[in-house]
Amino acid sequence: MRPLVGVRQADVVVVGAGLAGLAAARDLAAHGVDVVVLEARDRVGGRAYTIRCEDGTAIDLGGQWIGPGQTRIANVAASLGVTTFPAYDEGATILLARTPQAPEGERIEHTSAVPSSNPAVGAAILAAIESLDVLARTVPLEAPWTAARAREWDAQTFESWIAANVAVPAARAWWRIECAAIFAAEPHEVSLLHALFYSRSAGGWRSLVDVLTGAQERRFHDGAQEVATRMARRLGQRVILDAPVDTIVQDDQRVLVYSDRSGLGISARYAVVALPPALAGRIRYRPTLGGLRDQLTQRMPMGSMVKVHCVYDTPFWRTRGLSGQATSDTGPVGTTFDNSPESGNPGVLVGFIAGNAARRWSRYPRAARRAAVLSDLARYFGAEAAAPRGYIEQSWADEEYTRGGYAGCMPPGVWTAYGEDLRRPIGRIHWAGTETATVWNGYMDGAVSSGERAAAEIIASFDKSVWSPKEGSLTGPAQRRGFALSPARSIPYLGHKGADLKYTMTKQPGLMDAEAGDDMGTALEFEPASKA
């Protein structure tokens, strides 16, 4: 581990410059709080990541759409002058679903998100939406585990509900494909309680699946990352890139957030960890976090998602009366959309390889995956689709600082056993990230609101304590337990008045007592503060 090359003082340190971390930092800075953001990557935005084709066309490799009710992300974007345009949603959409009668796929063309052109299939899907929405309305967004039927719903998967409640084969296939498209996870991986919470947090299933009146309504002209880029620009030098956080040490006075790669430590009064829980669990905490919080982070897997784009000279499918939208279980690409820029030039199709398909096709070489994707698109939209001028793919599981997407979600049993540990601050550490959102959980909107919520928690604490900080440290029992550091192993940092301070570990709710011999000083190898 590298020696500490510098300790910077701040009021708050934010870990992660995704939309959540940036929203937290923006609100804190607006409140006059001295905030520093440490970001692992050499860019901001996290799961909002935009690249450009040679002709300048923005391609969103991660989050891209916003829709009605997503006021947080919409307001941030508007305040920064990041403009949007409506997604293309004209013409026929294709459902190609394997059924016992049509093992190669039953093709249904329809003009709304739900394939109502086949009355039996459409009615079965709509009935299930209605039933699920009725159940979801009883799930409290702040505390899903307190729903009257929480235990029953958390003991089963979304798949078991679909199998028991959707009898029409093509409708059942549609639900499975949509589940993978919405969660990037198979319905057997998601608890029914989570599916109900998630849909309610978005305002219902129609909000999740619809295009022009749902979550797929609008896109950003310059790509979704532009929102994060402009937020970061406003924060200026408060945002530090290439600084993956490895270790967080806290006591009852301060929190020290340390990045080995950059050799930088930030000493602050509070930290906001704005990462997906699975990644937050990879940070080393001293004192160690309580078992419940850690076990939560072990149980919230990221979805499996490979997002592909094919670029064509024109959106040729439009002239054939097709919307560019397909839903299929006949190949790796489960869902597609027209992702052309507003001008319609070039034509761009986006495809989502989700859940089992993402895992299966990640094992193949890129060329084989490309061939399978193009074969799917040709089946959906015609032979021209097999000859794009550009092919772009992004596997989110391969990203060291994301490890999957769209988000972390709850398998059975997790909400009811660990839900309380999702947002509860531990000592001086507060948690943000879209996974902690109550509204539009999993979406960019939820990321922004989670950051705002974490900032508000800290501002409330500041109002109570920071401006007249509590002096003194923990008392005798803490020291007797052996987690007061000896002078030789204490962590020096420059206090606000330039004086060296020493950490005394404290017992706080949710924190484990550090075991005797748990050698924090060795782990961090700090140099004397005078060299900082």
Ligand SMILES: Cc1cc2nc3c(=O)[nH]c(=O)nc-3n(C[C@H](O)[C@H](O)[C@H](O)COP(=O)(O)OP(=O)(O)OC[C@H]3O[C@@H](n4cnc5c(N)ncnc54)[C@H](O)[C@@H]3O)c2cc1C
């Ligand atoms: C393929 C895909 C498509 C999606 N489509 C949509 C969509 O159309 N609409 C929508 O609203 N949402 C969509 N989402 C979800 C949306 O992108 C996310 O909900 C949102 O961007 C999450 O923001 P966040 O700040 O919570 O987390 P992140 O964006 O993951 O931010 C976390 C940040 O922390 C950094 N980091 C990680 N580890 C460390 C560390 N140890 N130290 C310091 N920094 C660290 C990361 O690099 C990252 O910048 C999509 C996601 C994916 C992957």
